[in-house]
Structure formats: C-alpha cells, structure tokens
Amino acid sequence: MTAAAHRPATLEDVARSAGVSRSTASRVIAGTGFASPAARERVAAAADRLGYVPNPAARALVRGGGVRLVVAVAGPGASVLDDPYVHRVVGAAARVCAPAGIGVALHWLPLGERSSLDRLAGDGSVCGVVLVNTTEELLEAVPRSLRGRVASIGIGSATVPSFDVDNDAGASEVLRHLYATGRRRIAMVSGPRWLPCSQRPVVAYRRLMRQAGMPERVLPGDFTAASGRAAAGEALRRWPDLDAIYAISDETAFGVIAALRDGGVRVPGDVAVAGFDDIPLAGMTAPALTTASHPVGRIAAAAATAVLDRRPAAPVTLFPSALVARDSA
Amino acid sequence: MTAAAHRPATLEDVARSAGVSRSTASRVIAGTGFASPAARERVAAAADRLGYVPNPAARALVRGGGVRLVVAVAGPGASVLDDPYVHRVVGAAARVCAPAGIGVALHWLPLGERSSLDRLAGDGSVCGVVLVNTTEELLEAVPRSLRGRVASIGIGSATVPSFDVDNDAGASEVLRHLYATGRRRIAMVSGPRWLPCSQRPVVAYRRLMRQAGMPERVLPGDFTAASGRAAAGEALRRWPDLDAIYAISDETAFGVIAALRDGGVRVPGDVAVAGFDDIPLAGMTAPALTTASHPVGRIAAAAATAVLDRRPAAPVTLFPSALVARDSA
C-alpha cells in the first residue's frame, strides 16, 4: 500500500520493478497466457508495492472494447431523464459496471430520431447500450453494429433482447384481486400512448374485463401523480358507479387517491385503488397502497450484465410481478 | 448520415477522406490550433459523411484525462448504494458527464477504509471522484493525487470542496415554522451518528431549543421510514406531552406519521410532523407533508461539474433549502 504517486503507476513501472518485460507483466496481471510461478509472484508483489491499477481506458483501446455503457431513455423530452425509475436503472447499471472499469452515461433518445443511435454506434468508447422505454420505431433504428451489445428494458425485437417485468401476469393478478374483493366497475389509468410496453397491462385489462363481462374504461396517464389526479376526476365524472381504479404506476395511484379524497370519495370504502411498482413509500401512507412489486434493480442489472458480457441473451427475459395486498384495495 | 459501419470511423478515416493529414483533422475536430477555412470545411464534411464520433477513451489516454467519474458513497455496508438519494446523484452526474464522453461509476467506500480511495487515485481511467456521505476520517484519507478533482456532497475539508444544502438555515426555518404555529415540545429524529453532515441540523435544533428555552429531545434515525416508526414510538413513550416531531428526511417523517396514526395520535392535530427533502410524493399524501425542499439534482450536477472542469471551487457551496408548508405541520 503505497501513498499514491502523483502519476499513477503503469504496467511499465510494474514490469521494471519486477525485473520482467511488459508483456510478462501484462500476462500475469490480466491472468492470460503463460508465466512461471516465479515471475507471477514477483509481478504480483511489484504491482502491490506500487499500488498498480490497470487502466481500463488503455485496455479498451487496444481491445476495442469501449469504456462506457449508455443508458438511453426514449421519450418526448429530455425531462424523461429526471425520472426516479430511470435513476434506479442508472444506479443499478453503474453498480454492475464499476468492477469492470466501465462507466455509465445517460442519454435522451428523442422519439423517432435515429441519428442518436447512429452516433452511439459510431462511438468507439461505447461498449453497449441499454434502452429504456423503447418504441418499435427506435428498435428498428438500432444499427447493425450495435447488435449483441444492446438490451432493452421494455419491449424488445428480433435483434434486441428484452428484460422486463411480466406486465401481463402482474396486471392480471392485481385485477383478479380487485375482482375477488367484489369490485365490478374497474377503471384503468394507462401509461403514455407512445410507450408500447405500457400498453401490455391495458391489453390484459381489456381481456379480463371482456371475459368477466365488465365494462372497459381506460383513461390515459403518463406515470405521474398529476396525471392520476386528472384521470380520477375524469373517471368520477364519466362513471359515477365506479368502484375501483387501477393505475399503472404507484405515483399515479397516489394522485388518484388524492383526487378521490378531495372529492369526498372514500378509499377503499367507495372506490378501491391499486398501483404498480411498489415504491418504498407505498406501505407507509394512509391508506397503504395495494400494488404489485417489481424488481427494477434486478432487471436493470440483468440488462447491463447481458450487454457487458456480450452474452447472447434470450429474446425475452421476464421478471415476476408480485401482488402486495395492503389497504387501498 | 451513413449507416454506421461495423467498425466505427476513426480520425484517420476522416483525414484520408478529406485529403488532409491526421493532425489537421484533429485540429479541426477538436477545435484547437490553426486550420484554413478550406481544410476546416473538408474535414467537417468528411466527418459528417462518415458519421465520425471522436473516441473519448483514446483522447483521455493521450491527454491523461480519464474516462470515468466515480461516485463514492461512504457507509457501513454496500447497501448504501441502493439509496434513492444516491441514485439521484448518480443520475444527475451521468447526465452532466455524458456530453463530455465521461461515464459514471458507483463505488461503496467502507467507513474508515483508506485503501479504496488509494485505488481510485491510482486508476488512470478515473477523472475524478464525487464523495457522498463523507466522514472527516475519509476526507483525511483523500490522496494528494486526487486533489483538484474531488468534491464532496456533504462536509468538505481544506482540500475537498463541499457542495451541500444549507442544512443549518433549512432546519432553522422548519423549526421556526413549528414555533410560529404554536409548537413548544419539539422532538427531532436525527441522521446516523457516523454521518457528520447529518449532525448539522441537530446542532441547529439544539441551539434554537436552547434559545427558546424549550426541551432538547433528539432520537437517532437513519433516514429510513422504519427508523421513523421506531423513533416516534420511543418519543411518545418518553415524552407524552410532545406536540411536534421534526424528522431529518421525508421517508423518516412518513414513518413517524404512520406510527403516530397507529398510536391513535392525530397529525397535525395532536402532533405536528415535518420532514426534510421534499420528495415528489410529499405533497400527495394525507396529510400532505410539510418539509424543506432540496435541489439534490442541482447539487450533484454542480459537484460533478466542478470535478469535470477541474475548476477550483469555493471551499463550501451552499444551496438554499426552502420551507414547503403543507398540512402535517
């Protein structure tokens, strides 16, 4: 453990200090190729003595590997980068990448703009891309050269493996819970129309409603609490007989509950409310939110790992969604 | 706009295509040094045609600049990396770094372990470090070679500039609000004892209580809702005459409110509760949380920018905390 010199120690320094050539030192450090036990030990000792840390940038340069993993978030505006969900993804990815000496960058992908993806593909420092909130259009625009080092959290395509929560099963479970507890006039607040993966729960909802002979009532939202507020007001106006609202995100559900409360509607007495995601605070509010928990961190870690390892991933990897029945429904 | 070739275009490709030397191309692309308008234009055209993107890794290698900014979070366990606050910091940093071709890595810094910092300093690919939740001990262990490219979100030192919210003013404002609305027996739920910057509000609290001749009642917490629950129970037991609880984080405040509710104590009727941070949901709950809003994203962005630009920052940069009076207090 040496006081870090002003200039970081290089492999050359280690080699000299160990009395071997740079190649030998490289083989030992990288753990690749042959080296005598003696050489192995001397190099290890020298590296330790000098506080040597391999430079991933130099390594990437010669290997053509890249040094950053880009989390690319599609959306109508750059403000999508402020989303807590996105931050969770970036945090999980950064954690997975750190040991490999890989950094994470956060980019906004304007909807329907293919040049951004081309730029990423043409950047030799980019080792891979994790797409968030993708559209079919964007998926089609993924350049050939990105294949094998791109993954999507959300919908995928033939060339882009998808890592996502089992939206269909999750939504169905919540809906069945609502049904089992006697709710028959269930409205749904959906995600933004441009986001395909948020349509999955809507499809499940419609199917279930039809099967049960219950009315289909879908209102558009955008994951925010504000959109939940607005949707709840609208729902109350259009369907006074309403007895449940299923929101596609917890934030939205909280907005729904707030609007209901303002309108003098009791939750769950008059109207049950369920969310989706199970954010940390979901269990602390009054009423505590009934929702489905999603392993966002694990999903992001899996996507990042697939990209890092260039491991040919299954076309679709689904993560389980688990109903958390609390007070609101 | 060329379909990204399998191998990203290099400066050499651009130079050849423009009919100039690599150096000239470099000067034009990097915007440094001289170049005739003619050359300038031809290089620009070639770069555009080839979809050329400079490779930050190669650039960093020759300039000795590094390619990753490390967000190093101190704490007793690696689980500190799961914190939403940390994710916000990483997200903001990643956003600031992306245009420069710099990635962000997330590291856990075990309390009192100096070798981690030495490793970071000895890694040539690290362009800088943003410390989160630092201690004096860790600050002292910052290697010389990191000076000028390290910043702290929290307390700082002579060599490490600090970027933080004005904890003192923020806490005072909340406390004064509590006082102004008639509260006289105010308990405080503090942050973890090992975290110096979380002691600041406690100091402010003690000073104010003393000045007003009010009792000092501090209970330890750790920012989590669970610790808020526990602290509230304890507070009720020890101080039955309590009329307000000030929690050092919104999560904790929500835990406090939940415990109070469970105990049949009305908020704010019997006991007022105030938080700290103003998380997005603070305004949606019942009662809506009175708290102080903190520009976490801006703070993180400022710290990251200071490190990136190697700009000699002021020893301490304080960001304003703004009281948001809602229903809970």
Next chain:
DNA sequence: CTGAAAGCGCTAACAA
C-alpha cells in the same frame, strides 16, 4: 516460458 515489436485512436510538439 519470455521478450521485442507493433499498434489501438488520438493529441501535441516540432519542423517544414
């Protein structure tokens, strides 16, 4: 098993 040599993509003296 080891070392010499070439080169990843780029910048920065230096000479022309």
Next chain:
DNA sequence: TTGTTAGCGCTTTCAG
C-alpha cells in the same frame, strides 16, 4: 497553415 513524429498504457502476435 500543414504534415511528420512521438508517444499515452495496454494487449498481442511472433520469434526466441
């Protein structure tokens, strides 16, 4: 104003 020449720190043939 431009091109030539050295590297940045590392891996990787290819000879020894």
